[in-house]
Amino acid sequence: MQLLLLSALTMCAFAANSILTRMAVDGGHIDPAGFALVRVGAGAVVLAVMVALRGRRLPLLRRNRIGGALSLAVYMIGFSLAYMTLDAGLGALILFGVVQITMFTHAALTGTAPTARQVMGAAAAFAGLVLVLWPDGQSSTDIAGAGLMVLAGVGWAAYTIIGRTSGDPLAATSANFLLCLPFMLILPAFSGGYFSVSGLLLGALCGGITSGLGYALWYVVLARIDVGTAAVAQLSVPIIAIFAGALILGEPLSLTLLIATVLVLGGIAWAISARSAPTDHR
DSSP states (O other), X not given: OHHHHHHHHHHHHHHHHHHHHIIIIITTSBOHHHHHHHHHHHHHHHHHHHHHHTTOOOOTTOTTHHHHHHHHHHHHHHHHHHTTTSOHHXXXXXXXXXXXXXXXXXXXXTTEEOOHHHHHHHHHHHHHHHXXXXXXXXXXXOHHHHHHHHHHHHHHHHHHHHHTTOSSHHHHHHHHHHHHHHXXXXXXXXXXXXXXXXXXXXXXXXXXXIIIIHHHHHHHHHTTSOHHHHHHHTTHHHHHHHHHHHHHSOOOOOXXXXXXXXXXXXXXXXXXXXXXXXXXXX
């Protein structure tokens, strides 16, 4: 039960990132590049302070730290730049589809191949996302934006996989954010900057709480679940974000959304209750 609650809280934090980003960027309070930079900076500060209060040192020189920081930077940069040209629905479909495919492929190659039940659950969940997020055909997809979102999906999948070996989730996440920050400085070169106090506050909230602390909590969860389950569980995030958007931002609900929700959550429940089948690489 504790693991279930922690997982649910983490997915809600991830969905909150989407809501806060929509409020800030779509509301015209700050540009995407500036929002991403504030998000990472605030996360780094909040996490570093919490680590210091615990009397711990930041593991900046660990062997896998560069990999964690680079994968986080790839996700943040790809995600921010992609949403300059992609609509939210198609972007989410590409992102979480790539995350799922990448993590299941990694699991299969490293000896924890997904079972038929996990594959069926993932397929049902992905079908739900396709149903609710597929574009209506009235607009064309920007190839560059789609490519950047694919890159973001690979980055987040890699960050998740690397996080499973973290001994101290809070310290590891703090170190990742600090080392990621210099990479984020390239973002302003791709877009004109503008911001308001509201935009800065929303970016700080997204970075310090729902991203920084949310990612640290995700590292805690990752130590207790397999890669296949982690991949499928993240497919719930777009659904949570859509319902939160309806409640907070007044976005419309529909029968299609309700059917998709059943598919996604049902597929996740089916996959999570399955056991991974080890792969023999002899």
